[in-house]
């Protein structure tokens with residue numbers, strides 16, 4: 001008789017038949033077929049989790065550490081999203097929502113505004129714990145979701161999602177009204193999406209925090225709240241300690257114009273003082289968007305494909 005593990009196809013990054021068939025059917029939002037995780041998939045989670053625990057204690061901000069506890073995440077097996085959501089939803093209303101792959105920008109922002117977090121369910125190969133060409137469940141659940149248990153952070157993410165959807169809807173309205181050439185309109189969409197992606201990158205993915213002491217005005221110890229760092233064993237230490245990293249207080253005009261590369265440790269990071277501070281910056285980002293100040297940001301990374309522009313505009317037009 002075949003053992004259970006021999007028959008399980010696995011949900012490994014780039015090698016998951018379940019994901020391939022969902023993609024072939026054009027299904028973006030899916031369920032998590034938990035029984036399909038192989039023994040190796042669980043081993044991969046166990047290894048990743050075990051080597052992050054010390055790092056989290058040393059570098060993660062306190063809200064992340066509290067979140068790990070309140071979600072009941074376990075290091076011994078892959079998380080069941082329904083279980084995670086049972087703990088998460090009563091705290092902030094957020095839910096992890098399984099997806100089959102890349103979510104177009106507008107849809108992604110729209111989900112955040114509704115307190116849904118598009119979540120990858122595959123996990124990186126057990127043999128390559130450090131190499132991650134795309135997000136996986138360790139990044140999304142162990143890196144992002146503990147932050148979603150904190151009210152101030154969750155509200156900031158919702159504000160960002162709303163502001164970002166409004167940005168695309170503003171441009172879709174311009175398109176309906178006419179008056180701008182298709183090329184000029186697409187350039188503006190590209191620029192807005194770049195500005196928003198850069199803000200997301202330098203805060204939600206790679207943000208650092210230093211609290212200011214109310215009495216003395218002095219800045220405290222550097223702590224990490226960005227999920228790209230919270231899910232990387234090597235980079236979390238590098239980001240917090242390496243003298244090669246340039247760290248600056250968050251400056252909106254800089255962040256939205258700053259190109260970045262995803263294939264190396266980040267050489268430049270930005271610091272906020274609190275999640276209230278971050279919330280204020282999201283509000284400012286939205287004001288700038290309405291004033292047209294995201295319409296012509298510096299070219300560079302991240303690239304935005306023509307398809308991405310068209311899909312986002314189309315989805316936003318349907319909502320007008």
Ligand SMILES: [Fe+2]
Pocket residue numbers: 135139144205227228
């Ligand atoms: Fe992420």
